[in-house]
Amino acid sequence: MLKQLQQAMLGAVYGDAAGFARVVDGLAPAAVDPVRALYLHTATVTAALTGVLAQAYPAVHAGMGEEAFSALATRFARQQPPALPVLSAYGAGFAELVPPALQGMARLDWAAHLAYFAADCQIFSLEALALIPPDRLGGLDLRPVPSTSLLPALDPAPWLSQRPDLAVVINPFESPPAGALVWRRPDLRVAACPLTDGMLALLNGLAAGLGLFAAAESALVAGLPDLPASLAFLLNQGLLTRHEDAAP
Amino acid sequence: MRPAPSHRPDAVPLAAGIGLRHAHVLDFLTAPQEVSWLEVHSENYLCAGGPRLAQLERIRADYPLSCHSVALSLGAAEGVSPDHLARLRALYDRFQPGLISDHLAWCGVAGMHAPDLLPLPLNGESLDVVARNVERVQEGLGRRLLVENPSLYLRFQADEMDEADFLAALAARTGCGLLLDINNLYVSCQNRARDAASLLARFPAAAVGQYHLAGHTRLMVDDAVLLVDDHGSPVSDPVWALYGQALRLIGPRPTLVEWDTEVPPLPVLLGEAAQAQALLGEVGPC
CATH class of the missing domain: 3.90.930 (Outer Surface Protein A; domain 3)
Structure with missing residues (x-):
C-alpha cells in the first residue's frame, strides 16, 4: 500500500494527473481543500528545482528572464527529475533545452558549476x-x-x-x-x-x-x-x- | 562576548544555535560570532571538493556542529539508499558532528528524487517501514539519529495515530532520538485542526534531543488558512509560547533557529537565537 501511494505521490509532484488523482482519493477532508494542499508539494518541488537550475545556470537565467527560465526549468524537471538527492549534481542535460542562442552560455555555466564542486587535488607547481x-x-x-x-x-x-x-x-x-x-x-x-x-x-x-x-x-x-x-x-x-x- | 574559539569542539551544548547558510559564511570566516553552535544541511556539503567543504573545515574548527540531512527518505517503502548513507557517513566521519538528524518523511523512489519532505500515513505499516529504515541508518552511520516531526499539510484516510504516538513508538523501537520542531508542530496542528499544546504534552520527553524553531507564513486558500513552513521570517509569537511550554514540560535541549528563505543579515538571526537562549536560561540546566 505504502509503496503504491509513494509512486503515485511522486508522480503527482512531477505533474502526473493520474498520480495526483490517486493520492487525492486517499486524503481525508480538511479545512483547506486537500487538492490545494497536495498542490503545495508540487509547487515546492518545482520551486526547489527551478532554484537549483538557476544557481547552476546564472547566465542563462539572466539571459532568458525569470518567467521564461522558470517555464523551461519546470519542463526540464518533469522530463528529467533528479535521480539522486545530491542537487549539486542535478541539471547536466538542461543546456540541451535552452534556446539555441544561449546554448553556449549554458555549456559554460555548467562547466563553471562542475568546477566549483570538483574534487580537490595536489597542484603541480x-x-x-x-x-x-x-x-x-x-x-x-x-x-x-x-x-x-x-x-x-x-x-x-x-x-x-x-x-x-x-x-x-x-x-x-x-x-x-x-x-x-x-x-x-x-x-x-x-x-x-x-x-x-x-x-x-x-x-x-x-x-x-x-x-x-x-x-x-x-x-x-x-x-x-x-x-x-x-x-x-x-x-x-x-x-x-x-x-x-x-x-x- | 563569545569565548575565544577552541579547537574542534565536539558536543553540541545545551544552548541556542543557528543554521549556517551560505549568505553568512563570510561573517563566520572573518570574525568570531556570538553563537554557541551551528547546524548545516548535510546534502549541501555532499560534493567532491571545493570552497564549501574548505569553508566548513575552517568554521568547524571553532564551533560545535550538528548535521541535519533532508534526503535520507526515512519513510521510503523501498528502504533507504545505501549510496546516500555512504555519502553521509563519509561527511560525518570527516566533520564529526555532535548531533545528526533527518525527518519523518520520504523524498523518492526507484532512482527518482523529489526535493521536498513528503508525508506518509501515520499507521502501523508506515511505522514498520520507518523503524526498519532508522535502524539501517543508525547502523550505517554508526551514530544515533534524531528524527524530526515535519510540517504537515495533508491528512490521510489511512492515518491511525498522531505524530506524538508515532514518534514515541519509533523511538522506543529503534532507540533513535527525536528532534522536536516546535514550528512544524504548530504548523501541522493548525493545518490539521489539532491542539498543539496537548500534542506536545504527549511527546516522549526522554527521547527529545533537540528543538528547532523557525518562521512560517500564512496563506489564504479559498476561505481557509494554510500555514506554510517556509523558514522565511522571525519565529512567531505562538511558536515562542509553545517553545516555552516545551521547555517546561520536556526540559531544555540544544535549540536551533532556522532561516532559509529571504535570509536576513546575520545579526537578525543571532537576535532570534539570543531570544531562544534567554528562554533556555529561564528554565535552567536539566
Whole structure:
C-alpha cells in the first residue's frame, strides 16, 4: 500500500494527473481543500528545482528572464527529475533545452558549476617542475586538475561579462581564440579564459595521458607558439596535477 | 562576548544555535560570532571538493556542529539508499558532528528524487517501514539519529495515530532520538485542526534531543488558512509560547533557529537565537 501511494505521490509532484488523482482519493477532508494542499508539494518541488537550475545556470537565467527560465526549468524537471538527492549534481542535460542562442552560455555555466564542486587535488607547481631530473621530463604524466573543462569552439568573453562572480584570467596565448578553458584555481575561485588551438591541443594531450613531451609535440603541431611560456602559464594558474596526485 | 574559539569542539551544548547558510559564511570566516553552535544541511556539503567543504573545515574548527540531512527518505517503502548513507557517513566521519538528524518523511523512489519532505500515513505499516529504515541508518552511520516531526499539510484516510504516538513508538523501537520542531508542530496542528499544546504534552520527553524553531507564513486558500513552513521570517509569537511550554514540560535541549528563505543579515538571526537562549536560561540546566 505504502509503496503504491509513494509512486503515485511522486508522480503527482512531477505533474502526473493520474498520480495526483490517486493520492487525492486517499486524503481525508480538511479545512483547506486537500487538492490545494497536495498542490503545495508540487509547487515546492518545482520551486526547489527551478532554484537549483538557476544557481547552476546564472547566465542563462539572466539571459532568458525569470518567467521564461522558470517555464523551461519546470519542463526540464518533469522530463528529467533528479535521480539522486545530491542537487549539486542535478541539471547536466538542461543546456540541451535552452534556446539555441544561449546554448553556449549554458555549456559554460555548467562547466563553471562542475568546477566549483570538483574534487580537490595536489597542484603541480613550476617549482616542482624544476626539481624533475631532465631525463624524466619527457614522460612526466601531468593532467589537468579535476575541475578543468575544455570547451572547443566557444568564446567565453560574452559569457564572462555575465558572470562577475568568476575570476577572469588573462591568457597571453589566447589569440586567435579556439575555445574556452574553465577551472578552479588554488584560491578556490572558478576562473575562465580563452584558449588557442595549440593550448587546447596541449591540455587535451595531457588529459589523454600522453606524457609531457608527446602532448607538447601535438601542441606544437597545432600551432602553440611558445611551449615553455605556455607551460608556465598552466602551472602558475594551478591547472596541472601529477597523475598520481589527482583525486580518484 | 563569545569565548575565544577552541579547537574542534565536539558536543553540541545545551544552548541556542543557528543554521549556517551560505549568505553568512563570510561573517563566520572573518570574525568570531556570538553563537554557541551551528547546524548545516548535510546534502549541501555532499560534493567532491571545493570552497564549501574548505569553508566548513575552517568554521568547524571553532564551533560545535550538528548535521541535519533532508534526503535520507526515512519513510521510503523501498528502504533507504545505501549510496546516500555512504555519502553521509563519509561527511560525518570527516566533520564529526555532535548531533545528526533527518525527518519523518520520504523524498523518492526507484532512482527518482523529489526535493521536498513528503508525508506518509501515520499507521502501523508506515511505522514498520520507518523503524526498519532508522535502524539501517543508525547502523550505517554508526551514530544515533534524531528524527524530526515535519510540517504537515495533508491528512490521510489511512492515518491511525498522531505524530506524538508515532514518534514515541519509533523511538522506543529503534532507540533513535527525536528532534522536536516546535514550528512544524504548530504548523501541522493548525493545518490539521489539532491542539498543539496537548500534542506536545504527549511527546516522549526522554527521547527529545533537540528543538528547532523557525518562521512560517500564512496563506489564504479559498476561505481557509494554510500555514506554510517556509523558514522565511522571525519565529512567531505562538511558536515562542509553545517553545516555552516545551521547555517546561520536556526540559531544555540544544535549540536551533532556522532561516532559509529571504535570509536576513546575520545579526537578525543571532537576535532570534539570543531570544531562544534567554528562554533556555529561564528554565535552567536539566
